[in-house]
Amino acid sequence: SRTVPSEDWHWEYWGAVDFDGPCGSLPECWSGNYDGAFCDDDQSGSEAAHDRLQGELGVNFHCSDIAGEPAFCPTAKAKRGDSAFVLLKAAGAPTSGHPDAFTDDEGHARETWMNAAKAFGVLLGSNGHGNPDGVATRSTLAIMLARLYRLPPASQDYFDDDDGSANEDAHNQVAEAGLFAGYADNNGGRKDFRPSVEATRVKVGAIACPNRVFMAPL
Numbered sequence: 001s002r003t004v005p006s007e008d009w010h011w012e013y014w015g016a017v018d019f020d021g022p023c024g025s026l027p028e029c030w031s032g033n034y035d036g037a038f039c040d041d042d043q044s045g046s047e048a049a050h051d052r053l054q055g056e057l058g059v060n061f062h063c064s065d066i067a068g069e070p071a072f073c074p075t076a077k078a079k080r081g082d083s084a085f086v087l088l089k090a091a092g093a094p095t096s097g098h099p100d101a102f103t104d105d106e107g108h109a110r111e112t113w114m115n116a117a118k119a120f121g122v123l124l125g126s127n128g129h130g131n132p133d134g135v136a137t138r139s140t141l142a143i144m145l146a147r148l149y150r151l152p153p154a155s156q157d158y159f160d161d162d163d164g165s166a167n168e169d170a171h172n173q174v175a176e177a178g179l180f181a182g183y184a185d186n187n188g189g190r191k192d193f194r195p196s197v198e199a200t201r202v203k204v205g206a207i208a209c210p211n212r213v214f215m216a217p218l
Contacts, residue, residue, distance in 0.1 A: 029066035038062070039069035046074070046202050049209040059089045061205060074202035080140065081110030081132030083204050084117040087144055090208040093120060102130035122147045136204070139167045139195035142180060145207060146170040151177055159193035160185065167195060179207045 004010040028034035034042050037054040041047045050072050053059040061082070063073035088095075093116055101118030102125050105111045114130045117123035122144050123130060145151065146169070154172035159182055162168045171193045174180040182190035 029069045029071060032069065034069070037070065038072035039066060040071045041074050041202075044072075044074045044202055046206040050074075050202075050205045052209045053086070053090060053205055057090045057209070059086055059208065061086055061201070063201065072201065072205070074200065074205075076201050077135045078141075078199040078201050078204045079132065080123070080130065080134045080136045081105065081108060081114055082201070083136045083141060083144065083199070084123055084132075085110050085113040086204050086208045087141075087148055088113055088116055088120070088122065091148055093148075101125065102128060102132075104129045105132045108132050117144070120148070135198045137195060138180070138193065138197050138199055138203075139171065141199050141203065141207060142170040142174045142193075142195075143167055145177075145179055146173045149177075158182065158191065160191045162193050162195055165195065171195065174207075 028042055029039035032039075034040075036042070036047055036051040038047075038050055041050055044050070050061070053061055061072065062070045063076060064071055095112045095116045098112075098115040098119040101115045105114050108114070110132050114123065114132055118125065118130070125131070151173040153169065154176040156172070156176075157163070157168075158172050158175040159168075162171050165171075171180070175182070175193075180193070183192040183194050184190055185192045
């Protein structure tokens, strides 16, 4: 598509080649032809989880509108406050009556969920700060899940790259629960957890809708 009329050389690629034009068809958000609740996740393996969040569990994790259509933004980084909101809301955790937990989220859209996360021991923060706009890592999400669902101790060590780390137990717990898989390692296995890898919104959406029943978090 030529997006800048004054620049004859400026064209942007918009997708597949089933449209009569040099750059293919309009993306789903512009055409309105998409499946499920969101216009930008049709190619995501976690689309069903995103739809279940929205439809069954009432968790509106909609990031913005694209061409007037609701978008999920699957590959965007997951923020700590958003992660607290999605995981606690999906688990049915109440938000009322909790004390103000952090000093750096006053007036924040996720403040009530940050307070609930602290009250239930899911997100503890540091020096009174919850850092709601900080990016959640894989380790952050593992810790939150292990605490939220009171996951039992794991029966084995699933990963090699976190041995001796403070969060190793949580990594093993979520692996045994089937919520996290490892990355390929140098030995032909999948024993790299990669704790510091920044999590995406698609990961949060996937783990908030597990395919098994956990004990109630409260």
